[in-house]
Amino acid sequence: MVAKTALLKWLVALALFLAFAFFFPRMLLQIWGPAHPWTSYFYLYGFGFFYTGSGVLLALTSGACHLSRPRDRFWLKVVVSGYFYFATLHALWIYLALSIPYKGDM
C-alpha cells in the first residue's frame, strides 16, 4: 500500500513535470520569441529550478541533509543562494547588454 502510494506520487510528479516541460518553453516563445535573451534566460532558470529543487528535495527526504546538523543547514543555504546568485548575475548581465548603446552602426 505504501509502495503504491509512493509510486502514485512519483507518477503525478512526472506528469506535472512533463506538462511544465511542454508548455513552459512554448509560453516563453509566445511572449518573447526564440532569439530574445529573456527566453533563453527563463528556459535555463525555469528548468534549472526543477533541477536544483529536485536535488534539494532528494537531499532532505533521504536524510543526507539533516537540518539538525549545523553544517548541513549551512550548506543547504549555500546551495539555494547559489541558484539565485547565478540567476541575478545573468539577469543583470542581460540588462547591461541591452541598455548600453552599440557604436558599431555609426
Place this chain on the structure above:
Amino acid sequence: MEFGIELDRGAIIAISIVAGLYIVVITTFGGYFARFNKNINDFFYSGNRFSWWLPAASMVATGIGSYSYLKYSEQGYNTGMSSTMTYLNDWFLAPFFIFGWLPIIYYASIKSVPEYFERRFNSTARYISLTIILAYMFFYIGYNFYTIGVALEGMFQVPQLYSVPLLAIFLGAYVTFGGQTAVIFTDLFQGFMLYIAGFLSIFAGIYALGGFDEWWSFLPITHRLPFSHLNENPYFNSAGLFWGEALAGSIAFTFMNQGFLMRYLTIKSVHDGRKAAFFNVMVTLPMSAIIVGAIGWIGKSLVIKQAVTGGALAGYDFVQIDNTFHTFVIVCWTTVKQNPWIFGFVVAALMAALMSTIDTLINACAAIGIYDLYKPLINDNASDEHYLKAARWASVITTLIGLLLVIWFNTQKGSLMSIHYKGIMIIIPAIVTTIFMGAFWKRFNATAACTSMIAGSIITVFSVWNPKIIAPLSWFLSGPVNGEYIYFRALFGMIITAIIGFTVTMLTSSRRDKNVTGLTISTLNEAMRDYKGGDTPNHKIGSKISGLVPTIDNSIDEGWIHLSKQSMEELAAHDGDIIYISDSRWWLGGLRSYHVKVKTKASLANSEIEMSSATYDDAYFLDHHTVTAEKII
C-alpha cells in the same frame, strides 16, 4: 591547415626559448614531489590530506585545456559572450554533488567509478563502466594532444608528427614519477600561469581597443548577451546546451571524470570538499570562462571598430580573421604588437593548459588501470612498491594511447567544438544516468545497471545514423528541429537509459542480498558510522587548535594521538573521534598532515599533542614546527 600568423626566424626562436624553458621548469618541479609518495594511496590520492584551497586552486588549470583557448575564443568571436554558457550552468547540479555524490565517494573510500559499480552492483557492471569511462578519458587526452599539435602547427609550421610525441615525453615524465601530489602542485603553479597570461592578453586587447568602454560599445548586442538563440544554431543553442551540457556534461565532469574525482579525494574532509566544489563553481569556472573566451570577444569588437573607423587601429596591424579557428593566436599576436617574448609567455600558458589537463587525466587513467584492472585481474597481493612501479607503467601506457588517438582526430572533419561535443555527447549519456540512478535510487539493481548501460549506449550510437528518432524529444522541449541534435542526443540517451533502467528494476527483484550501505544517498548516516569504525559520528562544530607541540610516545598505537581535556573541549571532540593533524604552517595546504583517532589524556599540558614516532613520520612532520588539530567527525 591554414596558418593564423606568420613568424620570422627570430620570433620563433624567442617563443621557443620561453615555452621550452617553461616545460623544463615544470617537469623538474613536478619531479620534486615524488618524495611524498610512500604507497599507491599517496601516489593517486595524496593520502586524503589536503586543505580545500589547494586542490580547488589547482582545479583552475585542470579545467582549462589547451583546446579551451582555441575553442572558446573561436566561439566568443562567432557568438560572443554566450561562449560562457558551458561554464556558468553547473550550479544546478550542486545539491546532488554536495549532499550526495561527494559524501558517498568520500565515506565509502571509493577510488574510482568502476570500483563504485563493483561495490554497488557487481563486477560485470564494473567492467562495462570501465570501458565507457576509459573511452571518455582517452578521448580527452587525445583531444588535448591534438589541439596543442594543431596550434603549434599553425604557429610554427611544425608537423604534429614531431611536436606531439615530444610534448608527450615531457608530460609522461613528471606524471609518471611525481604522481598526484606532483599533479596538484604543478597544476597550482600552472593555474597562476594561465591566469597571468590570460589577463595579460585581455589587457593588451582592451588597451589596443582604447579601453573597456570602447570594447563594450563596439561589441554587437548579440555578442554581449550571456545566452545564444534558444534553438536556431544546431551547434550552439541555449536549449541544447542546457540539456546536453548542464545536465549530462556537468554530471560527467563532476561525477565521472576520474581526474576531478581524485582531486576531491585528496581533500581532508567532506566539509572541505564542499568548500572546494563551491569555489570551483562560484569562482574558478566564471573566471575561466572569461580567460578562455575574452580574446574572441575582443577580436569581434576590434574587427567592428576597424570597419567603423575605416582601417587598422593606430599603432597596430590590421586584424583579419579569415579562419576563426585561429582567433586566439591572431588577436593575441596583433595586440601584443608582435612582441615574441610576451607572445612566448602566452604560448607557454597554452602549454600549461595542455599539461595541467593531461597530467590529471593520465594520472586518473593510471589509477583506473591499477585499481580496476591490474589489482583485481592480474596481481591482487603485491607490495606497495610493486604497485607504484605498475602505476608508473600505467601512466606511460596511457600517454601512448592518447598519442595514438591523435592520428584518429586528424582524420575527423568539422570545427574543434563540433568534434568535441559530437564525441562526448555519444559517450556519456548511458553511464551518467546509471551513476545517477545507482547513487540516488536504492532499489536500482545490478541487472538494471548492466542492461541500461549497454542498451542505452547502443541506442545512443544508433541515433547518430538515425537522428530522426531524437526529433520528437527536441520538438517536445522546444529544442532545434533542423535534423541535427548534438546536445539533445545526450538527453535522448539519458532518457532511454533511465527508462530501461527503471523498467528492468521494476521487473526484476531488488538485490536485497547486496549490501549497498553507504553507496546510496539514503544510507549516508550508516556510511559515516562505518567511516568512523562503528562509532557514532560527532557533528558538533569545534574550533581548530594551533601551536600544539608534538611529543613522541611509542606506547601509543599508530594512527592515534593524545590530547589534553581542555584541547578536547575546544575541538568539541570525544574519545575515538577522527582528528586531522597538520603542520601549523597553513600555506603548506596539508602537505604535512595525517588523519588520526584521538584519546583524552588528563595529565597532558594544553599545548601538547602526543603520538608515536610512526604517526609522526606518516604525517611528514618536521622537528621544530608546531601542529594544528581539527576534528573531522
